[in-house]
Amino acid sequence: xxxxxxxxxxxxxxxxxxxxxxxxxxxxxxxxxxxxxxxxxxxxxxxxxxxxxxxxxxxxxxxxxxxxxxxxxxxxxxxxxxxxxxxxxxxxxxxxxxxxxxxxxxxxxxxxxxxxxxxxxxxxxxxxxxxxxxxxxxxxxxxxxxxxxxxxxxxxxxxxxxxxxxxxxxxxxxxxxxxxxxxxxxxxxxxxxxxxxxxxxxxxxxxxxxxxxxxxxxxxxxxxxxxxxxxxxxxxxxxxxxxxxxxxxxxxx
Numbered sequence: 001x002x003x004x005x006x007x008x009x010x011x012x013x014x015x016x017x018x019x020x021x022x023x024x025x026x027x028x029x030x031x032x033x034x035x036x037x038x039x040x041x042x043x044x045x046x047x048x049x050x051x052x053x054x055x056x057x058x059x060x061x062x063x064x065x066x067x068x069x070x071x072x073x074x075x076x077x078x079x080x081x082x083x084x085x086x087x088x089x090x091x092x093x094x095x096x097x098x099x100x101x102x103x104x105x106x107x108x109x110x111x112x113x114x115x116x117x118x119x120x121x122x123x124x125x126x127x128x129x130x131x132x133x134x135x136x137x138x139x140x141x142x143x144x145x146x147x148x149x150x151x152x153x154x155x156x157x158x159x160x161x162x163x164x165x166x167x168x169x170x171x172x173x174x175x176x177x178x179x180x181x182x183x184x185x186x187x188x189x190x191x192x193x194x195x196x197x198x199x200x201x202x203x204x205x206x207x208x209x210x211x212x213x214x215x216x217x218x219x220x221x222x223x224x225x226x227x228x229x230x231x232x233x234x235x236x237x238x239x240x241x242x243x244x245x246x247x248x249x250x251x252x253x
Contacts, residue, residue: 017042
């Protein structure tokens with residue numbers, strides 16, 4: 001599928017998988033300038049003969065095709081709640097991909113207008129998320145385009161003990177478990193916390209509704225992340241950085 005950028009988009013979120021934008025930005029996204037698009041990078045259909053992945057089978061699906069159809073429909077419902085246009089790129093998810101390359105992502109980023117606010121995932125403990133961030137930064141550098149904003153992946157980054165406090169940024173930088181992706185980002189960039197959102201009750205209700213649209217994923221996420229939907233859990237705060245070229249003086253400290 002060929003996807004062209006919408007000329008009126010003002011905010012574009014690169015979501016590695018169908019649920020990542022809702023999990024990571026469901027509170028903030030309605031506050032950002034619209035029109036908005038949520039672009040699922042690993043959203044392509046699996047090969048017709050692909051066996052069901054361990055993850056999809058554990059989520060209750062009988063086939064890879066069923067998992068893809070259901071997850072795409074779940075994402076459409078979540079995007080509708082968040083007021084965003086659903087965009088799906090053609091790269092199959094990791095278990096179904098025959099290549100690590102992301103040509104569709106490269107081509108999509110190249111079509112974006114210079115004034116579009118692009119948000120990319122940090123990649124905390126998630127290699128495919130980090131791949132999306134690296135690819136987007138590489139394409140933007142080649143275009144001499146403005147740097148994107150970077151969002152903390154949830155629930156992964158949200159397990160940082162200081163999450164949701166004013167100390168989260170510095171603590172993430174120093175943390176050996178959750179900080180490697182952030183320190184990699186800071187090797188060549190300076191970051192500024194652009195949004196440190198602690199969701200109020202209305203924001204939380206909207207985000208929870210969007211996350212629950214991805215119902216097929218809830219049992220597996222709870223198995224890996226415990227009470228991730230708790231009101232005071234990892235989804236209750238969101239963090240977004242802006243970037244500038246260069247390395248901060250204390251990046252190695």
